Amino acid sequence: MASLSDFKVSGTGAESGTHVYREKRAWQEHYRSNPRQPESASLEHMLGSLRADMSRQGVQTPQKGCCNACDKPIVGQVITALGRTWHPEHFTCAHCNQELGTRNFFERDGRPYCEPDYHNLFSPRCAYCNGPILDKCVTALEKTWHTEHFFCAQCGQQFGEDGFHERDGKPYCRNDYFDMFAPKCGGCNKPIMENYISALNTQWHPDCFVCKDCEKAVKGKSFYAMEGKPVCPKCVGVDEDE
Incomplete structure (x- = not known):
């Protein structure tokens, strides 16, 4: 599981604020000198022209790589996770598309997932309740179980040192198994557990x-x-x- 330390949000200090201010002033000057911009021009195109003008004027516009999701340059806040960089709004769960922000996330095949979706999609399922198993797991009868859900199918008691017996894919405690399925004695009519x-x-x-x-x-x-x-x-x- 990836922890909060696996990614960071940077570019929130005073230096970043200065660049935003300079970009804003330069954009205002650029717009005044070019009042008729085609309405169809994209924001990316305008920002690219603005950065080119600012670069010619000697104004630094620090770029922090390209976003892994949209492949556009990142200026401002950046999230570094899974060995890649992302716009904060583009670092989202691969299943529900909710922003992960500073939340814990899990990685699967190089893609990030929020905790609920990861467990629902990939964690083993309990044979009793069909819910995802998040912690300790019991493996028995070729199935997986929550530890609290692995109990006798007849009396509901969890198994002790005697273990369990199986019948038709269900686990039973020793007493219930013999009482339900063992042959009965011709004398006392009680189940025969050993010699007979x-x-x-x-x-x-x-x-x-x-x-x-x-x-x-x-x-x-x-x-x-x-x-x-x-x-x-x-x-x-x-x-x-x-």
């Missing part, structure tokens, strides 16, 4: 895979099914040794 047992066409927490009648853990490979629940051989009156 697959039996009777469903999944179970290891601690929940117990006999429907005695509620003891079903050990070994032998068990019976009753109403979709496991039942140990003992509870159905079968001797495991048989």
Whole structure:
């Protein structure tokens, strides 16, 4: 970002005022000696003739280069920025054309932009609010986010040390992700987050895979099914040794 120190306005001192006064007097004399000027004559042409007359008379008319915007000579105030010189009224935002004056500006491809336009045109956009990101940025899920807008899509809480889980391009906290998308235990109906047992066409927490009648853990490979629940051989009156 270009700061205020990157450009300057000069030619506002007493010396500049003297030149303006001399130019005014010389112009009055020039006009009196040439009372019939064609109405179509341009201001630039008249000023050029005036400077030529003043130069012949030994009057100094300091020129400060040509304006990068209009390519006309600069006499008086000048803005130096981006390695070039400008008339103050011609140093404008490349997008909205507002005068930049002494405002902060940003440079892009050699062109100046006011701060709002630069961010709207070129700053990364937040995936949540679509607003430009001016400061810190979170990059996740191949998108960019304001730090305050990167939160769980379900509960709205920002992520802590546990990080986040993704589903359909949206971030979720651990609890909401498993509660919404993880398989449910056939015993307690709560989400299964880690180890599980697959039996009777469903999944179970290891601690929940117990006999429907005695509620003891079903050990070994032998068990019976009753109403979709496991039942140990003992509870159905079968001797495991048989």
